[in-house]
Amino acid sequence: MQKIALPERPDLREKAEAQGFTFADMHGEPYWDESSCYQFTLGEIEERIEDPATELHAMCLEAVEHVLQSEELLDRLAIPPAHRDYIAGSWREKAPSLYGRFDLAHDGEGPAKLLEYNADTPTSLYESAAFQWQWLEDQIAAGVLRPDDDQFNGIHEAIVERFRALFAPETDLHFTAVSGNPEDYATVEGLGWAARKAGLGAHYTDLEKIAISAEGQFLDDEDRVIGILFKLYPWEDLLRDDYAAGLAGAQCQMIEPPWKAILSNKGILPVLWEMFEGHPNLLPAFFEADIAAALTGEGAPAPAVASRFEAARETLARGHVRKPVFSREGASISIIENGRITEAASDDSYGAHPRIVQAYQPLPVFDGFRPVIGAWIVGDACAGIGIREDRSRITQDLSRFKPHFIRD
Structure with a gap:
């Protein structure tokens, strides 16, 4: 490419x-x-x-x-x-x-x-x-x-x-x-x-x-x-x-x-990771409610996802993306790296919806x-x-x- x-x-x-x-x-x-x-x-x-x-x-x-x-x-x-x-x-x-x-x-x-x-x-x-x-x-x-x-x-x-x-x-x-x-x-x-x-x-x-x-x-x-x-x-x-x-x-x-x-629905992303964890074309993904406390170090992940979260903890800590289950044109999406938001969409019109967390995959730059x-x-x-x-x-x-x- x-x-x-x-x-x-x-x-x-x-x-x-x-x-x-x-x-x-x-x-x-x-x-x-x-x-x-x-x-x-x-x-x-x-x-x-x-x-x-x-x-x-x-x-x-x-x-x-x-x-x-x-x-x-x-x-x-x-x-x-x-x-x-x-x-x-x-x-x-x-x-x-x-x-x-x-x-x-x-x-x-x-x-x-x-x-x-x-x-x-x-x-x-x-x-x-x-x-x-x-x-x-x-x-x-x-x-x-x-x-x-x-x-x-x-x-x-x-x-x-x-x-x-x-x-x-x-x-x-x-x-x-x-x-x-x-x-x-x-x-x-x-x-x-x-x-x-x-x-x-x-x-x-x-x-x-x-x-x-x-x-x-x-x-x-x-x-x-x-x-x-x-x-x-x-x-x-x-x-x-x-x-x-x-x-x-x-x-x-x-x-x-x-x-x-x-x-x-972007909620399908954590479902796919649950079903096909480690697939080379998938990124680690979770429902935010399951891992929000664990991401900040203020609690543990939900028991049902604990093993998958531990396997992906370092990857998610380096960078992850928060996405509402419903969103268009990148609205209400934010990138978090090393614990802080480094980029967020200017349009937050979908911000009230439940969210998922997906490992951040940098896009190539040309x-x-x-x-x-x-x-x-x-x-x-x-x-x-x-x-x-x-x-x-x-x-x-x-x-x-x-x-x-x-x-x-």
Whole structure:
């Protein structure tokens, strides 16, 4: 893994505008930044990112089963009791998943480390699946890259095939997101494009325009019954809003399925460490309530985690990260090193939620930026990557998207 400088395409802004990539610049800075890119070898991609991400997803599925057997863990993940049967039912019925994104720390040397699993509403899909592939083709055509350079990016094709596998031809799907957010709309439009490519019907409606019929079914903004709904709206919010009471009786297949409420929760990180302690792609992680006193030397860890905590004590003392079980764009996350907070997110909007503690894994630094690898899971396999980098050690909403290529 290395970062190299390359010339931007001369028509970059025109292409972005023509394709509706309206958020290529955000907050007065470039979001899509192709003034440099990341280079990998094929072996590095396959052995250190693709295969581990696929394995991590399989481990996560085992963790869902484990959590659903424990009311205590459901409590710790703050899963609302009123909807636990609904979630468990979707798991028993094998309600299918479409996609997700692992965020991995990788420096080109040792094993990639799991930072979190964006299993429910991951964005950056359009730029990962489409715009960076066009970048590769354009740079090869311009002679900037070699004809045999490649990219780990079968995301769009994998999503098309996943739709084909899940639904009969001409099945109608609905897609929704909160209005007024270009990045969210790009994600659902990209998925709708893939659904149409798979021979399905794809209809978009703003989330706030969805209604409920007298029979309890969801209706779109043209009063059509919604039978299958992809919602770019997190389960932790949906299970707590006014629509939650009608979910179980709405006769609507949800994508992502309700059981993803377990995997999109950062509480899954200590569950994974409990189940697969020492796995090379995992970082030690605990529920904060179990080890808070032990971390400060003011008490002992909870008996159930004592042995795991002792094994990780020195690692956690050097550095750990506090994360709320619910959080977006790095909000309410802080880094603690040698007993003091050395970095904290400026946005603390998720600070009231229960927290987990995860061992701190420094991100590599390239030209003052720290990249995070987003490994995309489609169905049950890793299908490609996207890279975001930030000046901060906590990847937040000012991060930049960087393209990548493979060269051997």
